[in-house]
Amino acid sequence: MTRQHLFLRELRKLFDLRSDMDEPADIEASIRHGVKTRGTNLWILMFAILVASIGLNVNSTAVIIGAMLISPLMGPIMGIGYGAGVDDFQLIRQSARSLGIFIFLSLLTSTLYFALTPLTQAQSEILARTAPNLWDVLIALFGGMAGIIGVTRKEKSTVIPGVAIATALMPPLCTAGYGIATRQPIFFLGAFYLFTINAVYIALSALLFTKLLRLPRLSFPSPASQRQARLIIYTAIIVTIVPSVYLAFNLVQEEVFKTDANRYLKMMTHSEKNLFILEKNIDPKSHEITLTIAGKELDKATLERLNAQLSEFQLANTKLIVHPLQQENSVDLSMVKNEVQQDLYRNSLHLLETKNAKIQQLEDVIRNEKDTRSKQAEQVSEYVQVREELKAQYPEIKNVLITHGKNMPENTKAADKSAIESKTDDTLIVYLEARVTVRNATKIRIKNWLKTRFDIENVFVVSKRV
Incomplete structure (x- = not known):
């Protein structure tokens, strides 16, 4: 076997769609499950339509994407394409009936919402669904191909949700409901045409890949039935693609x-x-x-x-x-230039003044701190002198401790201390350690002397025998 044959065989294996394909009976059961219109699917559809309508109304892309993920509209469309591919006319009729019910319910729900909401302005998300063109045809065609491949696999992947987002079946129907509610036919026609494009080409993709995968046919119709089916398919393709080509040509020209x-x-x-x-x-x-x-x-x-x-x-x-x-x-450019320069100068001057004020404030803080430390050093020196004088006058005194502070009221908060600091009195506390008990008369003499010496009214003298 030549290298060319080996390469072609490996290439066929690489792109083989039948190796991981599910059983035909399971594929049909999955398709039929998505076609059902009773119970769960109808409730999910109504809620998805309301979510999508709200997303379009408030121009929220994330909300619209969420609605597309939970929408069951893809099921009947896939059912039509699959039914046409395997010649299951009962499935085609059932899918068409389900799709019609879904469309009617979607239009009814979205029309009622947009008729009741106070927000009536057409947002960009609504306007984007009113002018379909050839690119929407290609999106629906390729998205439908990915969708039918995903449905026929043994292991279901994220293909179907991705196709639901890419082909966007929900927003066009909601936009069509907006057109009905606001009496704007152009919105209804453009949006419903976009939905028709998506539905037709998703179904066409399902039909083509059902044939390509050679899924078993349910019946073998007569040549007349085959001609009628082909006529319907070709008519749907032409009716949807011709306007989109014209609109795409105009878009490109613009x-x-x-x-x-x-x-x-x-x-x-x-x-x-x-x-x-x-x-x-x-x-x-x-x-x-x-x-x-x-x-x-x-x-x-x-x-x-x-x-x-x-x-x-x-x-x-x-x-x-x-x-x-x-x-x-008219605009005097030189005047505009001068105004800009003056604004820049004023802004720079204001910024400079602000910085200078900040610098001055910091300098004042530093100066006050220096003054405070200088006063504290002077006080320490004076306290040392007072201590020595007291020991000389009263030999029984062995040691003297002096502290100075503010007489703050009790339970004063830290935030209030600076506000009342100037209103408080200086307080001097003198602690005496003596060899004998210091008499009260001696304490009073020391207290009066200290008041005169430091010019402080609040002086406390405390003694202890050691």
């Missing part, structure tokens, strides 16, 4: 026009000195570029030259409309 117009305006601002574009409006539908400019005035010759340059940027049929600011509303 984006190309906007890109060329922005390139042209960039060239204009570089070539025309002292010209400032204050506002621009690029209208691809009418092929008009409307500008509001300031600075340099454009004379007739300059305007003719700028119009002639439009053809260089594939804008030959585009009309350039220039609106200079009126004289009374």
Whole structure:
């Protein structure tokens, strides 16, 4: 066997879809379970529609994604595609009936919500569902392919939730309900067309991969039935794809026009000195570029030259409309410059004054701290002298301890101490250690002497015999 044959065999193994495929009976049971319309699926659908409607109403992408994850709308659509692939006409009818009920219930629920909510403004999440195009067809087609592959696997993965988010079946139906509630047909038609695109091409993907996987057919229809089925499928494909191609073509044309117009305006601002574009409006539908400019005035010759340059940027049929600011509303650029400079100067001056005030405050704190320490050093020196004088006058005194403080009221909070500190009296406490008991008369003489010496009213003399 040649290398080429070995390579092709390994390649076929690598992309083989049948190796981990579930049993056909289990695949059919999974599909039929998603088609059911009774009980759980209906309740989940209504709640998912309400969640999606609220997400669209408040413009919350996360809420919308959550609603898409719990939606059961994918089941009937997969059922139609699978039924067409295995020629199970009963399953097709059951799936179509279920899908119709789901659509009716979704439109009813979303219409009632948007009719009752006080928030009626169309948010960007709603507007995004009103203009489908060819890219939505491709998303639905490839998403449906991933979905049917996920359904047919033995081990179910996160494919189905991912497909539900990518193809976005719920938001278009809710947007269609918004169009009904607010009486805006354009919203209803655009959103319902997007839902139709998603449904048709998800079902088509399921049909194609059901055939590709060679799942067993339930019946063998007559040639006439096969022709009728093919006619219905081709009609659905053409009816949905033709408008989307037209809309996609228009979208591409508009984006190309906007890109060329922005390139042209960039060239204009570089070539025309002292010209400032204050506002621009690029209208691809009418092929008009409307500008509001300031600075340099454009004379007739300059305007003719700028119009002639439009053809260089594939804008030959585009009309350039220039609106200079009126004289009374004109912008004096030198004045603006001076104002900006003055603002910067005022801001810098204010910042400098703030910093200087902070520096001054810190210097005052340091100065006060130095003064306090100097006074404390003087007090210590004076206390030493007083101690020696007391020992000399009263030989029975062996040791003298002196402390100085403030007479603060009891239960004073720390936050209040600084506020009342200036209102409190200095207090001097003298502790005497003597060889004999110090008489009260001696204490009173010492106390009076200390009051005179330190000019302090509050003096306490305490003694102890040692």
